[in-house]
Amino acid sequence: MIQVQALHKHFGSIHAVNDISLDIQQGQIFGLLGPNGAGKSTSISIMTGLIDCDSGSVSLAGLNPQSKEARYKIGLIPQSIALYEELTAIDNLSFFASLYDIPSKDLSDRMDWALEFVSLQERANDRVSGFSGGMKRRLNLAASLLHDPDYIFMDEPTAGVDPQSRNKLFDNVLELKELGKTIIYTTHYMEEAQKLCDQVGIIDHGQLLALGTVDELLKSHGGDTQISISSDQGIKQFKSGDVSQDLIQALKSTDRVYDISMNRPDLETVFLNLTGRQLRD
Ligand SMILES: Nc1ncnc2c1ncn2[C@@H]1O[C@H](COP(=O)(O)OP(=O)(O)OP(=O)(O)O)[C@@H](O)[C@H]1O
Numbered sequence: 440m441i442q443v444q445a446l447h448k449h450f451g452s453i454h455a456v457n458d459i460s461l462d463i464q465q466g467q468i469f470g471l472l473g474p475n476g477a478g479k480s481t482s483i484s485i486m487t488g489l490i491d492c493d494s495g496s497v498s499l500a501g502l503n504p505q506s507k508e509a510r511y512k513i514g515l516i517p518q519s520i521a522l523y524e525e526l527t528a529i530d531n532l533s534f535f536a537s538l539y540d541i542p543s544k545d546l547s548d549r550m551d552w553a554l555e556f557v558s559l560q561e562r563a564n565d566r567v568s569g570f571s572g573g574m575k576r577r578l579n580l581a582a583s584l585l586h587d588p589d590y591i592f593m594d595e596p597t598a599g600v601d602p603q604s605r606n607k608l609f610d611n612v613l614e615l616k617e618l619g620k621t622i623i624y625t626t627h628y629m630e631e632a633q634k635l636c637d638q639v640g641i642i643d644h645g646q647l648l649a650l651g652t653v654d655e656l657l658k659s660h661g662g663d664t665q666i667s668i669s670s671d672q673g674i675k676q677f678k679s680g681d682v683s684q685d686l687i688q689a690l691k692s693t694d695r696v697y698d699i700s701m702n703r704p705d706l707e708t709v710f711l712n713l714t715g716r717q718l719r720d
Pocket residue numbers: 450453455473474475476477478479480481482595
């Protein structure tokens with residue numbers, strides 16, 4: 440379990456993380472959803488022990504994330520690709536493995552497993568400089584898994600990734616969950632949070648605005664489903680709660696219906712209702 444309590448971090452006058460508290464359960468895919476500059480990467484950097492917080496605390500399975508013991512439990516796929524372009528895929532993995540004292544008898548098996556996991560086994564001996572953005576991201580994922588970490592932090596893993604690699608990454612995230620891993624996934628794409636995450640924290644201006652399952656967030660902050668009827672009487676809108684009589688009346692008084700559409704709330708609506716802004720402003 441990861442416990443984050445009353446975390447604060449400033450960069451000069453910017454309050455990048457403002458009083459964030461979270462409990463992330465073992466084996467969950469936890470999503471941090473928020474626009475650019477919301478404080479996702481800073482939160483992850485503190486949770487993985489890369490930077491200090493000003494105040495607050497993080498406990499990762501009871502460990503300080505900056506301890507050596509915790510470092511072996513953490514796998515991080517950073518927002519910017521971290522690979523040596525002139526090295527082959529396998530040489531990159533070899534370098535990353537050397538940072539984690541992986542026993543030499545296991546090394547080759549671990550690297551084979553990781554390459555196969557991200558479907559890059561056939562590119563093992565190719566230089567990374569020839570890889571697409573999506574392949575590089577997948578290799579970064581493979582590199583972060585070599586030491587078999589329990590907690591995998593993925594910071595905007597689909598940035599600059601083609602649709603095929605994106606789908607492969609989604610499959611990988613779900614497979615990692617099945618292997619019992621805990622995944623912390625940041626994104627500004629509400630579709631990704633909605634599709635993958637067991638729990639979602641919505642973050643903006645360094646603050647955690649809401650936390651829950653997607654269904655809970657839709658229920659508490661999504662509002663009603665809107666039904667629009669476009670007819671020769673113009674466009675009429677109904678909330679899902681008051682459909683019955685009014686809707687039937689509207690349909691009866693109409694000679695010609697051009698279109699009926701339903702607008703269900705999604706996490707974009709939740710964000711809009713919480714902040715008054717679009718997620719992707
Ligand atoms: N090293 C730094 N020095 C100064 N300001 C920083 C630093 N790192 C982050 N910030 C600022 O802190 C705020 C939060 O940034 P952060 O990178 O955590 O956001 P984010 O949600 O990850 O967004 P993005 O996806 O754009 O990285 C932003 O205003 C950012 O400009």
